[in-house]
Amino acid sequence: MKREQILKAGLKLFVTQGLHAVTIAQIAAEANVGIGTVYRNFNSKEEIVQQIWIRQKASESAYVFKNYKKQGSLHDQFNFLWERVIRYFLEHPLEFQFSYQFAASPILTKEIHEIAMTDFLKFDELYALGLDQNLFKPLTARRLRLFTFSTINGWLLWAMDEKMDIDDATIALFLQMCWDSISA
Amino acid sequence: MKREQILKAGLKLFVTQGLHAVTIAQIAAEANVGIGTVYRNFNSKEEIVQQIWIRQKASESAYVFKNYKKQGSLHDQFNFLWERVIRYFLEHPLEFQFSYQFAASPILTKEIHEIAMTDFLKFDELYALGLDQNLFKPLTARRLRLFTFSTINGWLLWAMDEKMDIDDATIALFLQMCWDSISA
DNA sequence: AAAAACTGACGGAATATTCCGTCAGTTTTT
DNA sequence: AAAAACTGACGGAATATTCCGTCAGTTTTT
Numbered sequence: 001m002k003r004e005q006i007l008k009a010g011l012k013l014f015v016t017q018g019l020h021a022v023t024i025a026q027i028a029a030e031a032n033v034g035i036g037t038v039y040r041n042f043n044s045k046e047e048i049v050q051q052i053w054i055r056q057k058a059s060e061s062a063y064v065f066k067n068y069k070k071q072g073s074l075h076d077q078f079n080f081l082w083e084r085v086i087r088y089f090l091e092h093p094l095e096f097q098f099s100y101q102f103a104a105s106p107i108l109t110k111e112i113h114e115i116a117m118t119d120f121l122k123f124d125e126l127y128a129l130g131l132d133q134n135l136f137k138p139l140t141a142r143r144l145r146l147f148t149f150s151t152i153n154g155w156l157l158w159a160m161d162e163k164m165d166i167d168d169a170t171i172a173l174f175l176q177m178c179w180d181s182i183s184a
Numbered sequence: 185m186k187r188e189q190i191l192k193a194g195l196k197l198f199v200t201q202g203l204h205a206v207t208i209a210q211i212a213a214e215a216n217v218g219i220g221t222v223y224r225n226f227n228s229k230e231e232i233v234q235q236i237w238i239r240q241k242a243s244e245s246a247y248v249f250k251n252y253k254k255q256g257s258l259h260d261q262f263n264f265l266w267e268r269v270i271r272y273f274l275e276h277p278l279e280f281q282f283s284y285q286f287a288a289s290p291i292l293t294k295e296i297h298e299i300a301m302t303d304f305l306k307f308d309e310l311y312a313l314g315l316d317q318n319l320f321k322p323l324t325a326r327r328l329r330l331f332t333f334s335t336i337n338g339w340l341l342w343a344m345d346e347k348m349d350i351d352d353a354t355i356a357l358f359l360q361m362c363w364d365s366i367s368a
Numbered sequence: 369a370a371a372a373a374c375t376g377a378c379g380g381a382a383t384a385t386t387c388c389g390t391c392a393g394t395t396t397t398t
Numbered sequence: 399a400a401a402a403a404c405t406g407a408c409g410g411a412a413t414a415t416t417c418c419g420t421c422a423g424t425t426t427t428t
Contacts, residue, residue, distance in 0.1 A: 150338020181365030218409030
């Protein structure tokens with residue numbers, strides 16, 4: 001409970017102020033929790049960041065794969081999953097900012113990334129299938145997935161930044177762009 | 185001169201250790217400069233980051249637009265410029281990491297971004313031309329540019345991270361993906 | 369009522385920032 | 399043209415400030 005409050009507070013503060021500007025005392029205050037409680041739950045500011053990352057990716061994957069059924073054409077599945085990713089981020093702007101900002105941070109080790117990303121390996125199966133059917137350009141499944149993911153990430157950053165309003169048609173067009181980019 | 189040394193040292197340290205972990209004293213040491221000299225040139229750590237950003241974007245645009253002639257087909261020009269961007273980042277991994285890491289940082293204000301990005305507006309002319317010729321999907325020139333840029337950024341991150349070796353063929357394929365994604 | 373969890377004041381380590389003497393390079397005086 | 403006076407960038411010791419992490423006392427849970 002308190003742990004959750006701390007992670008939530010950290011998320012908000014890190015995104016709005018940046019890692020270096022946030023103190024443990026601030027996090028404790030924002031979480032309505034004593035400083036000692038922060039230290040009971042986490043060893044350092046860096047550990048808080050790591051745990052926020054893991055928690056965020058878990059919440060993201062839960063949202064994305066909810067109601068996911070392997071039915072319809074491969075293209076349909078592709079659209080379904082990536083649209084869920086897009087909608088998750090649109091509905092959770094703080095989580096998106098955090099995700100973007102820390103993706104390349106030296107604080108997040110290979111291990112942390114690996115733990116956090118396991119759920120998303122399901123995407124690779126989809127891409128592997130597409131490769132079998134010669135639908136995609138000749139890259140590995142993993143690379144194709146990373147390509148689409150980073151495209152979406154980057155696009156959302158600018159879209160949010162510009163306060164571009166994103167309706168269903170825009171999302172559909174964008175998904176089409178993602179598909180076209182990797183199509184053979 | 186000293187100013188340059190400080191910016192260079194800051195770039196290296198921020199990328200490898202992260203903003204919060206780097207002290208002014210460290211920067212001074214890495215730059216072979218006294219602490220006082222750092223303060224003579226900059227008011228704070230944040231200002232150093234902002235100036236590194238501006239300097240980095242200037243160096244990037246100088247590299248990208250060097251020898252750029254508006255000749256050949258629009259597709260050729262597209263390939264020329266984006267290939268330059270890719271090569272710049274491949275040859276300057278520190279600059280790339282920095283660019284990626286701080287793009288969404290709260291330290292960089294709208295003003296700073298605007299100053300740093302002016303040179304890159306030339307890209308928009310290219311996209312506008314393509315739109316006139318109905319080559320692209322129906323988005324604004326600016327959005328198309330941001331889309332391609334973020335795609336490249338994201339792709340390079342993973343490519344470098346995975347130590348994927350990037351030869352001319354790979355770059356060509358990737359540029360093709362960028363083109364296909366926005367083609368009507 | 370015993371154990372566990374929590375709180376936040378506090379001390380001290382880490383860090384930022386200031387301040388001032390030095391000295392290489394420049395200008396003025398003789 | 400030699401000497402004297404001046405300048406201000408520089409370095410780093412001294413000082414100010416921040417921030418961490420502990421722990422004694424308090425509250426909550428079991």
